[in-house]
Structure formats: structure tokens, C-alpha cells
Amino acid sequence: MKALHLDIWSDIACPWCYVGKRRFEAALSRFPHRDHVTITWRSFELDPSAPPIQDGGVSYAERLGRKYGKSTADAQAMIDSMTEVARQDGLDFRFDRIAPGNTFHAHRLLHLAKSQGRGDEAKERLFRAYFTEGRAMGDLATLNALGTELGLADVEATLASDAYAKDVRRDESDAQELGIRGVPFFVLASRYGVSGAQSPEVLLGALEEAWKGLSDDPAAAQDGDVCGPDGCT
């Protein structure tokens, strides 16, 4: 029996990642073999050097404007555009209340959730907390509350220690090895890479092709053979 595994690299403080999650879910709902699909959310920090809470006194539009060398008004237009795109995928982005900051600890919390089989729910909860509720992903008290609300065990102990720090860093070094520099990035069956918040149609097509590429026939294992510096498979 076939099983299709996906690795999806993603940050929480990543608009296209949340949009991409919805589009992927739409694709999955139309995929006949969705019950044989497993997903692992992999950590990716867009800004590993961000402070826990960033720029308390500056509006998101002003910070974005400074970053891109645009006026605050132009940056606000970019924000409004992203908000509308997200709205079309059923998401309520509230950039007026967004609280940016370092997401490393949030990713550790996601790894804890994954270890308890709650990876997908935790990912969704943190996305909504960040983009709609204006909760600060860099604030440990916030993360504690969210983890507790999810019903996870060992939340406080995890966040107070450096548990899962290695897991986050391994996801990030794996991304670097794969040459992933933008998220979301989908890897299907360790074979197909799909970059970005593609439409549900494109993602469904990728699921179908990845499924076709799987085989119950060991003789077909020669598919995907490569030669590398250490020899050929």
C-alpha cells in the first residue's frame, strides 16, 4: 500500500506560508488518496536575528517601508494587497495588530506539538494567533498560553529549556542543503520540490504526480536513480 509523505518548510511569521497552507489544504481535500498522505511541517526562520519583540513603537507599514525603501503609504498598499489575497483564501490578516519577533521558540513549540501528534493543529493555531489575533510569537508567556490551550503536555518545561532546539536547527540546515531560500517549500515523496504558495490546482497536480511516482513494485525502485560524487545508485 502506498503512502505519500510531504515535508513542508515554513515560518510562522510568513504571510505566503499561511496562504500556502490553505491552498494546500484545498488541494488535499480534492486528492483521492488524501488518507494516505502524511505531512511534516519543517522549521524555517525568515529572520533568525530578529529580537523577541520587534519595533514596539513603529507600525508594520512604516517598518516595511523602511525595509524596502518605500514610503509608508506605498508599504501600506503592499500590505493591503497581501490582506486581500489572504482574504480570498479565507484568512483574516490583521497587520494593524501584528506583533513581529523571533520565531525560534515558536518553532520549538511546534516540534513539541509534532512529537505529540498535534503538529498540524499547532501550526494552524500559531498562524492564526500571529496573523489574526496579534499575538507575539517571540513572547514565551504567549507561547506557553497557546501550548496549554492546545492541550499539549510539558509546554512550560519545554519552553523553559532548550528542548527541540536541535530539531529546529536540523530542519534549517536540511533546507540549506536542499537550496531552499524561500518559503513555503513543499517536498513530495522526497523527490519533487514545489516552491511557493501555488494554486490548489498546481498543488493537486503535484500530489497526483508524486502519487503516480510511488510504486508497490520493487523493480520500479530503479526510478529516480542518480549518480553522485560517491557513485551511482
Add this chain to the structure above:
Amino acid sequence: MKALHLDIWSDIACPWCYVGKRRFEAALSRFPHRDHVTITWRSFELDPSAPPIQDGGVSYAERLGRKYGKSTADAQAMIDSMTEVARQDGLDFRFDRIAPGNTFHAHRLLHLAKSQGRGDEAKERLFRAYFTEGRAMGDLATLNALGTELGLADVEATLASDAYAKDVRRDESDAQELGIRGVPFFVLASRYGVSGAQSPEVLLGALEEAWKGLSDDPAAAQDGDVCGPDGCT
């Protein structure tokens, strides 16, 4: 009107690359939009440190055995297996006469051929020269003869200089950035990555999905949006 571009990373001294070329050609022959497909062969050296001519006195099976810590007999079994796989794709691999060596200059010749619109024919000619005819890819006189046979201009001057060296190295650094560590590796529409000598069915599916992902509609350009360290598209 849509156009689908493929970049295919490949070495000449790469058995799976030649097999993968045949399988890809089989897929392309069944692809309805094949007249809108363009291909660029990208350079990849499996062994950049190989001498021009390698191990003149040792059989290929013995060298392979030493490399993998196997007996010569076991290595010969691996070779026979690869030969049979290639035969099923219509290729005549003659490992008894193969002449391994550094392929950097051969890749420069391929770039010359590409610049004259003959990239695909040159790739095919060098594969056959290496795998079936026992010609040495690291020998400049051999490469001169093959380039001349192909009817390319400026073969001697190119091989005598360092023309296209930068092009070969750029292909290789691009591969490194993309995290490509085994060949063949297909990149379709700069968006989908497919690793290895996949079956024609899998490659045809990839062509179909890549084609679907292309669009004449600028509004669909938001597909594939990502957020990166420098911001979101």
C-alpha cells in the same frame, strides 16, 4: 503562448544520465506540447578531481570494486546490471572499453555546441562516444575530433583556450545553490525539481504538471509566491 523550459544537470561520465536522457526523450515524444519545450543541458562534474585519463592499466570493474570495497567479481555484477538496464532503454553500454577521465573540457565543448544551437546533438554524441565507443572524454584530441565531426565552428580554438570555463563553473555553482548532489536532475519551468533517471511515465507527468503551472494570465503570477529573508514576493 506558453513555453516550457527545462534545465537538466548532467555529466557525460554518468550512466544514469544517459539512461535518463532516453527516458526523458520517451516522455517528450508523448507530450502534446513538445514543440513548446526547450532544454538546456547544464554541466555537472561527478569527479572534478579526476585526471585527464584515469587508471589506464586497471579494468573498470577492478576500479569500481576498489572504490566500493567489493571484489572485482561483485563490481562486475553491478556493471552487468547497469548494462542490462541501459539495454532496456536502447543503449549499448560497453564498460569493457570505457575510458574514464576528467570531463571539464568535454563540458566546455558542450557549451560551445549550445552556443551554436547544437547542444542536444553534442550531448548525445559525447554520451555515445563515451559509453559505446570507448572514447576518452578527457583527451583533447578526441574532443577536437568529435566537435569537428559535429560540424561545430571554432572547436580547436575553444579547446586550446579556456573558453566556456566560466559557464561550466556557473552551472556547477547553480547546482550547488539548488542543493543538487546527484544527476541527472531536471528543473522544469524553474519551479519543479525532479531527481534521477525517472521512468518516462513520471517524467511525462512532470512535464504535464509544469505545463499546467504555466499561465498566460498575469493575475495567476501570484502562484508560487514565497517569503524569503529579504521579504515576500
